[in-house]
Amino acid sequence: MIAVKNVIKEYKTKKGLIKGVDNVSLEVEKGEIFGIVGYSGAGKSSLLRCLNLMEKPTSGEIYVDGVNLVSLKASKLREARQKIGMIFQHFYLASSKTVFDNVFFALKAAGKSKAESEKKVLELLDLVGLSDKAQHYPSQLSGGQKQRVGIARALANDPKVLLCDEATSALDPSTTQSILKLLKSINEKLGLTIVLITHEMEVVKEICDRMAVMENGKVIELGSVYQLFAKPKEKLTKEFIDGVMQFKLPQTLMNTCLGTIIKIHFQGEVALESVVSDVLKGFDIKGNILHGKIEYIKEVPLGVFIMELIGDQEEIDKVISYLDEKAVGVEVITNDN
């Protein structure tokens, strides 16, 4: 659905050229929800804005539905852009217009008849659960309701892609959940492809199928959310995941362990139990279970388990290789042997 090829976005500043996006290539499949995470300044917004050419890349290509947006003339680009909706952290609603008119305006801009547009607005307000607020003004709405208007407006021209720029960052946790549910249901009902940028891993964990991690303008890791949660390779990805999984052992407990501490990820609870008992029975080691819990990544269970292994290094290495085959991921946290 979207293919980004060797995109570079440079900004001219007083201090010289800054690369907001530094040679990024990635693909987003039709109908998937793709998350881009990274700290402030990583280049997420620059990349997202390149996807609908709000920012023109300095070089590279952006294909949406097979068309290279970078090569389009202004009128064709306007047409192509109608197929890409966008929502924002701060909503950007017209404060002097009612909810109805905020959405209506987006439709009028696309040249529909009045009757057609009015019908469409009512359908969209129903879709986002705001039928009863049509005549309200933005100042009379909560943050979550404002974002619902933003979503209805973004869907006005039946886009194939929805870009979400920190769409839940200004909302409280329960409103965030309801907006994420709405995005997910729109994704399923309309087959909409969604690309979102966020610094909140909770958002990614909740609704994204795949994710990319950005640092200094580059994509440093990309994969399915489940795989990255189970087996992150990059330090930054681990940092983001640790933040949301809250799975750190207290340092005092770590200090009392003499053996090798490992973190194991399993797909679900059952596999975890049988593999751990195999390890304890089948190898010449002692194993202490330090911590365990099940996390749900998009409703699929991911068992996370911390164990201390005590024994000869050779035997411990064998256990780690065994686990590496059986589990989704295994990682040595410390090795004091």
Ligand SMILES: Nc1ncnc2c1ncn2[C@@H]1O[C@H](COP(=O)(O)OP(=O)(O)OP(=O)(O)O)[C@@H](O)[C@H]1O
């Ligand atoms: N219009 C601009 N002019 C100059 N530099 C810019 C501009 N926009 C972004 N940058 C720079 O490009 C880099 C990437 O910024 P960008 O806003 O894309 O990051 P981000 O990950 O979205 O961060 P945030 O979440 O804070 O918006 C930063 O160094 C930023 O200062």
